[in-house]
Amino acid sequence: MxxxxxxxxxxxxxxxxxxxxxxxxxxxEEEDFVQWDLYRKWQEADRNREYLWMEPFLKRIWLRQEKHxxxxxxxxxxxxxxxxxxxxxxxxxxxxxxxxxxxxxxxxxxxCGNMEKLQCRAGCTEKLYPWKEEMEQELTEAILEGHLEKCSPFTCPCCGETLEWNTIHVQRYNEAAxxxxxxxxxxxxxxxxxxxxxxxxxxxxxxxxxxxxxxxxxxxxxxxxxxxxxxxxxxxxxxxxxxxxxxxxxxxxxxxxxxxxx
Ligand SMILES: [Zn+2]
The missing domain is CATH 3.40.50.1220 (TPP-binding domain)
Structure with a gap:
């Protein structure tokens, strides 16, 4: 070696x-993510698995807030x-x-893109959207309070479809970025x-x-x-x-x- x-x-x-x-x-590494405090709180609050859309955004918060x-x-x-x-x-x-x-x-x-910018899930526009402080706050608060319904899915201003990270994992991956x-x-x-x-x-x-x-x-x-x-x-x-x-x-x-x- x-x-x-x-x-x-x-x-x-x-x-x-x-x-x-x-x-x-x-x-x-994913292992630390699922052990993370806020992740566990989200799982506890989402017994019926109705808020799975939150997971990729939660991941971004974890990426930025924790040490790796x-x-x-x-x-x-x-x-x-x-x-x-x-x-x-x-x-x-x-x-x-x-x-x-x-x-x-x-x-x-x-x-393959990045978890830095957001794109429309339906790919209605090539425009990318920033991940905003308010989104992070809204999501974090809803999880901490255990009331996930307080946070609505983030949507595309053009067509109303949900927003996802601009990565290859989106079905209509926007490659413009x-x-x-x-x-x-x-x-x-x-x-x-x-x-x-x-x-x-x-x-x-x-x-x-x-x-x-x-x-x-x-x-x-x-x-x-x-x-x-x-x-x-x-x-x-x-x-x-x-x-x-x-x-x-x-x-x-x-x-x-x-x-x-x-
Ligand atoms: Zn759209």
Missing amino acids: TEKKRKLLNDIKESQLVLIGLGTEFHI LKTEKAYASLAKLLEGKNYFIVTLCTDGMIYKSGLAEDRIVAP YLPMWEKYTKWLQGMLNRRVCIVEAGVDFSYPSVIRWPFEKMAYFNKKADFHRIHGTWYQLAEELKEKGNSISCNSKEFFVNLFV
Whole structure:
């Protein structure tokens, strides 16, 4: 492991560009959420399971209010690793934790969306809506009082349908939000030609393989000056043609980053 870690650190140091792909291993852990005080109160108050719509919003409050040491530490290591580098990050995570890490927002693209902005469930408009302080207050108070009926579902001002987080989990996912960053990303990729590139794939499984896994492999294969690192607890294996230049690290990628500088 130490040898592989050293190789990664060295390749990053030697590289002109660093491309990072983050997958589901970087998702925030759910276990702590269901143990959370406000979550339990919500469950107690919702005996008939009539207020399930509240859960994703509750999650956002939990994400923002509580400490998430392991995830925060992993992102902090990543930020330290990329300090002073010309990098770009593609993430499949939707929890928005990456934006709290000090990594440059204009170097991150999240094609699966984020729990940052709201969209109309019916997709009547491309417009996104902010998550407002009042919404958070209304929801929190209703739960604390045990009177969930005091908080009505948040609705789209245009058509009255309910609002949901702008993520790939919405049936009519509004992709408009991430497209400008995606454009920036594809432009950045064009600069890879003939430069020494370090490609790191961390925690990416086979969900949405056309976003990170397949294109990263392809770029690593065709770019003569590219180094390729794949870190994953289960899916760390490399294809035959990448075995020579690839560094396969069999370790949960979040753990790996937590311990990167220790
Ligand atoms: Zn609408």
